Amino acid sequence: MKSDWLALALSYVFVFAAIFAGEGLRKWQSYSTDFTRKFIHIAVGMWSIGTVLLFQRWYFAIIPPLSFVAINYVSYRQETFKAMETGERGNLGTVYFPISFTLIIVFFWLTRPTNYPGLIVAALMPMTWGDAMAAILGKRFGQYKYRFLGSTRTMEGSLTMFLFSWLATFLALFFFPHLGLLTSLLYASIVALVATLVEALSPWHLDNITVPLSSALMLYLLTR
Numbered sequence: 001m002k003s004d005w006l007a008l009a010l011s012y013v014f015v016f017a018a019i020f021a022g023e024g025l026r027k028w029q030s031y032s033t034d035f036t037r038k039f040i041h042i043a044v045g046m047w048s049i050g051t052v053l054l055f056q057r058w059y060f061a062i063i064p065p066l067s068f069v070a071i072n073y074v075s076y077r078q079e080t081f082k083a084m085e086t087g088e089r090g091n092l093g094t095v096y097f098p099i100s101f102t103l104i105i106v107f108f109w110l111t112r113p114t115n116y117p118g119l120i121v122a123a124l125m126p127m128t129w130g131d132a133m134a135a136i137l138g139k140r141f142g143q144y145k146y147r148f149l150g151s152t153r154t155m156e157g158s159l160t161m162f163l164f165s166w167l168a169t170f171l172a173l174f175f176f177p178h179l180g181l182l183t184s185l186l187y188a189s190i191v192a193l194v195a196t197l198v199e200a201l202s203p204w205h206l207d208n209i210t211v212p213l214s215s216a217l218m219l220y221l222l223t224r
Helices: 002-028 033-054 063-078 093-111 116-141 155-175 181-201 207-222
Strands: 145-148 151-154
Touching: 002 033, 002 063, 033 093, 033 116, 063 093, 093 116, 093 207, 116 151, 116 155, 116 181, 116 207, 145 181, 151 155, 155 181, 181 207
Parallel strands: none
Antiparallel strands: 145 151
8 A cells, every 4th residue: 555655646746847847948948838738748648657657556546637637627727837728718638638547547457457557558658649749740840731620730740640659659568568569560550540530530629538548449449
């Protein structure tokens, strides 16, 4: 039980350190909110590794993401942490992401008791790296735009989404469940393709829900 309490404390230390680092980049280095928001997004997503390595019980592991559903909603309403807020009404991405994080932890921890660590991390990688890098590079270099249900994206951003999703998912599958090189490459390709299509078709900032959950579903089906 002591290890779970320590993991709980480290979770909050890590996430708040990421938020304050983002605030520092915004205030003192003049980085844009778009950048600092994605910086925090990636850092929090990467804590999935800490989650599966440190926690012993799933009901402890979901406490941090569940609490950040409420914390992030308050920040969204009050703009408490400006480094992760766009100021755009209706953009609840920072609230949706910890919801997805929680659901994926519970789902794989209970359905895949022997290899849940790699599957949890892999399911979150398309959102963590793919979506974040697509937003950063797509906005900077994107020229070929397309629209769906009121959302504008770029072909360059979608390609970036696929490549970073594939790489991050492959690394998670290869090093955690030890699925083997070819199997990890194949599964990562399928998950990245699905995640990219889902992200492109997701309206109203819902990709923080749809992308992680569709990635989790594909991994579940592939590893049945």
